[in-house]
Amino acid sequence: MAVQRVAVLGAGSWGTTFAKILADAGRDVTMWARREEIAAEIRDLHTNSSYLPDVRLPDRLTATADPAVALDGAEAVVLAVPSQRLRENLLAWKDLLPEDAILVSLAKGVELGTLKRMSEVVSDVTGVDPGDVVVVSGPNLAKEIARKQPAAAVLACADHDRAVAIQEASFNAYFRPYTNTDVVGCELGGACKNVIALSCGVAAGLGFGANTMATLITRGLAETARLGAALGADPLTFAGLAGVGDLVATCSSPLSRNRTFGERIGRGDSLEAARAAQGGQVAEGVSSCHSIRELALRLDVDMPITDAMYRVCHEGVDPGTVGAELLGRRQKHEWS
Numbered sequence: 015m016a017v018q019r020v021a022v023l024g025a026g027s028w029g030t031t032f033a034k035i036l037a038d039a040g041r042d043v044t045m046w047a048r049r050e051e052i053a054a055e056i057r058d059l060h061t062n063s064s065y066l067p068d069v070r071l072p073d074r075l076t077a078t079a080d081p082a083v084a085l086d087g088a089e090a091v092v093l094a095v096p097s098q099r100l101r102e103n104l105l106a107w108k109d110l111l112p113e114d115a116i117l118v119s120l121a122k123g124v125e126l127g128t129l130k131r132m133s134e135v136v137s138d139v140t141g142v143d144p145g146d147v148v149v150v151s152g153p154n155l156a157k158e159i160a161r162k163q164p165a166a167a168v169l170a171c172a173d174h175d176r177a178v179a180i181q182e183a184s185f186n187a188y189f190r191p192y193t194n195t196d197v198v199g200c201e202l203g204g205a206c207k208n209v210i211a212l213s214c215g216v217a218a219g220l221g222f223g224a225n226t227m228a229t230l231i232t233r234g235l236a237e238t239a240r241l242g243a244a245l246g247a248d249p250l251t252f253a254g255l256a257g258v259g260d261l262v263a264t265c266s267s268p269l270s271r272n273r274t275f276g277e278r279i280g281r282g283d284s285l286e287a288a289r290a291a292q293g294g295q296v297a298e299g300v301s302s303c304h305s306i307r308e309l310a311l312r313l314d315v316d317m318p319i320t321d322a323m324y325r326v327c328h329e330g331v332d333p334g335t336v337g338a339e340l341l342g343r344r345q346k347h348e349w350s
C-alpha cells in the first residue's frame with residue numbers, strides 16, 4: 015500500500031502544513047484551494063502568505079482550484095477543511111475520489127446536528143467503511159511544524175495497514191507519526207481539547223495564572239475521558255499525544271486559535287469581535303462546545319467545562335459568572 019501521489023483538499027494553516035510535511039517526506043502533493051489566487055500563489059511563488067507568512071513551500075508541492083485536477087491519480091486524499099464544512103465539501107468531491115484512495119481526515123470537531131465524528135461524516139458521504147478512514151490528531155500547531163520544529167502525531171485507523179501507509183508517506187526529519195487503532199479516542203481527544211483550550215483562553219483573559227490553567231487542562235482531560243468511556247474509547251489514548259499531548263500544546267500556546275478566541279472573550283470582547291479577529295481562520299471549539307455538550311447530554315455524561323463554554327459562546331453568559339459556577343459545584347471525589 016505504498017503512497018506516492020497525494021491530494022490535499024483545503025489550503026488553510028493545517029492543510030498547507032500537512033501538504034508540506036508530505037512533500038518534505040518525498041511525496042508528490044497537489045493541493046486544492048478554494049480561491050484561485052491562493053492556488054496560484056502556492057503553485058508559482060511557493061508560499062501561502064494568508065495562512066503561513068514567511069514559510070517557503072517545497073517545489074514538489076503544487077496547487078489548483080479544480081478538485082478534479084487535485085484528485086486525479088491520488089493514492090491518498092487528505093481532507094483539510096473545517097469540521098462543520100466537511101460534509102458539504104465532500105458531497106461536491108465524492109464522485110471525483112479515486113477508487114481505493116486512502117481517505118485521511120485532519121479536522122478536529124463533532125458535527126452539529128448529527129453529532130458525528132469526522133470519520134463517521136466521511137463514511138456517511140462516501141460510503142467508505144469508517145474503519146478505513148485515517149484520522150490525524152496530536153499536538154500539531156501548524157505554524158510551528160511549518161517551520162520544521164519537531165513534533166509527533168497519531169495516525170488512527172482501525173485498519174493498521176492504512177495507518178502504516180500514511181505513516182510511511184508523512185514521516186520526515188521533523189515530523190514523527192505514530193499509529194493507533196483507537197479512532198474514537200483520537201477523534202474525541204482532538205475535538206474536546208479545542209473546547210478546553212477555549213476555557214484556558216477565557217481564564218487567561220480574566221487574568222488567572224498557571225494553577226487555573228493546570229486545573230482546566232486536568233479536569234478537561236477527565237471530562238474528555240468520561241465521554242470517551244461512554245463511546246468505547248481506549249482510556250490509554252487520553253494519556254497519549256491525541257489526549258494530554260494536544261491539550262497541553264493547545265491550551266498553553268498563544269498560536270492556538272481556540273485559546274486566543276477564548277482570551278478575547280475573557281478580556282471582554284464580544285463574540286462578533288473575537289470572530290472578526292480570527293482573520294477567517296476557524297476556532298473549532300466554538301461549534302464543538304455545542305455539539306459535544308449535546309452528545310454528553312444524550313449519553314448522560316457530566317462535562318461541566320464544556321457546558322460552561324457553551325453558555326459563554328452560545329447563551330452570552332458572562333465568563334466570570336460561569337467561572338464562579340464551576341468552582342461552586344457540588345463537592346465530590348476526584349474520580350467520581
Ligand SMILES: NC(=O)C1=CN([C@@H]2O[C@H](COP(=O)(O)OP(=O)(O)OC[C@H]3O[C@@H](n4cnc5c(N)ncnc54)[C@H](O)[C@@H]3O)[C@@H](O)[C@H]2O)C=CC1
Pocket residue numbers: 024025026027028029030047048049065094095096097099103120121122123154155156157294295296298
Ligand atoms: N491549524 C492547526 O494548527 C491545526 C488544525 N487542525 C484542524 O484542521 C482543520 C482545518 O484547520 P485549518 O487548516 O487550520 O483551518 P483554516 O481556517 O486555516 O483553513 C480552512 C481551509 O478550509 C477551506 N474551506 C473550504 N470550504 C470552506 C468553507 N465552506 N468555509 C470555510 N473554509 C472552507 C478554507 O478555504 C481554508 O483553506 C480544523 O478542523 C482544525 O481544527 C488540526 C491540527 C492543527
Ligand SMILES: O=C(CO)COP(=O)(O)O
Pocket residue numbers: 122152153154155156208211260263264269270271272273296297298
Ligand atoms: O489542533 C491544533 C493543535 O494541535 C490547533 O489548534 P487551534 O485550532 O486552536 O489553533
